[in-house]
Amino acid sequence: MSALLSVRGLKAFYGPIEALHGVDFEVEQGGVTALLGANGAGKTTTLRALSAMIRREGVIEFRGEPMRARAPEDVARLGVAHVPDGRGTFTDLTVEENLKLGAYIRRDRAKVKTDFERVFGYFPRLAERLRQQAGTLSGGEQQMLAISRALLLAPSLLLLDEPSFGLAPLVVAEIFRILRQINQSEGVSILIVEQNANLALDLATRAYVLETGRVVVGGAAVDIRADDSVRRAYLGY
């Protein structure tokens, strides 16, 4: 399989402070890559750097070409949808308006309409709450909304920042089941950041473990899973 996203020597900065010190990883075409690691390892920072939300250096190749986008809005236009930590809900807007914003840059109206239907197929609860203010949704529903909003961009790469955060186990299981479906039936490649390593390794084809801004281990998800020493040292279970 060829790489959809290939990252080499990625550095990222918060103001003058370097938070990533040269990270290398790949997302295969149609694959799921998991970024694992403890709090403060640089997982969220990596996603932010990819979306050009913060200053970054290094080589980012997307679809075999260097990614030239300099601003988040340009990265989105390349077909990279980012579900940020905290879900990025537009709390004062309705569910429907949140979803419409997901498709804001698209001009293929007929396709957008069928994509709305598809998203409602995954998350029927959203269809029931279209006119509701998004801020009044439960945490799980807001996560579903955030994923749906990202899907409506018709992305080729989905960046997910801790989709399990703060949610009940049953809801988490449902969301991960749907993520698998999205990946397998729609061919959307996924780069997922998770603290819950077990969950992420179930979904992922590749995995990388980060520690204080560096990749310490990387490879096929099955190998990472099988490696007891890695598991105990970095993943804590």
Added chain:
Amino acid sequence: MVELLHQLSSGLALGGVYAITALALVMIFQATQLVNFAQGEMAMFSTYVAWALLQNGWNYWPAFAFTVALSFVGGVVIERAIVRPFAHAPILASVIVFIGLGFIFNALAGFFFGYTVQSFDTPFNGRPWFGAKFMSAHESGAIVVSLIVLALVFAFFRFTPLGLAMRAAAQNPASARLVGVRVGWMLALGWGLAAAIGAIAGMMAAPIVYLDPNMMGGILLYAFAGAVLGGIDNPWGAVLGGFTVGVVENLLGAYVVGTEVKLSVALIIIVGVLVAKPSGLFGRRIVARV
């Protein structure tokens, strides 16, 4: 009775001007948490542009349309060139920039057009509408124009993708950028819209208060009182507040305090609201962790 109705309707006419000016203030405030103190002087300058066109023989409505369009472009340019560089500056720096901008427009108007008070045409001449003797044709027209502006602005924000994107950009800029909204341009568009609305407010007010470089000082104060009264983060509240201030100001001016000191009514409203209910009648309390 006719006298009272007359005071009420003039209150509503100027109230419409306050309402749309307040709406322009709220638009900028929602996107940037800043009050554009130059809003009034920008509107006054736009009104002078319309006046110059009329002096040069333009018909009213073409001059009106051209002025609104030019003001829109001017608003966008001001945001890009003058406001943008201070986007990350402390609030006080931006406030000073706005005040300075106001002085610049005031001085430019005096320089180009002089400080003598001019009369300004109204397109609504002739007999009072609907045979309403207590209300001049211009007052009726100004109310209708204000209502049309309000309807158009609300329809724009409610029903168009661009309006939705502007609301998203104001509410959650980081998220808006992630779905591809060009937040910087949305702010510039907001300034353009506010300047265009201001131009209309100026052109509706000028036949009543007459045209001179200081004509918008009082109006901006009343509009600000309206916005504070209704809640500066709530467009509906600001509009309602604008109309309310217009009526209250006129009635108090006519029957209670007299016209000489009625501007202080605006100040009393501002101070009173900020003391009693800082979020305004319809605003939200914003709690910040410090």
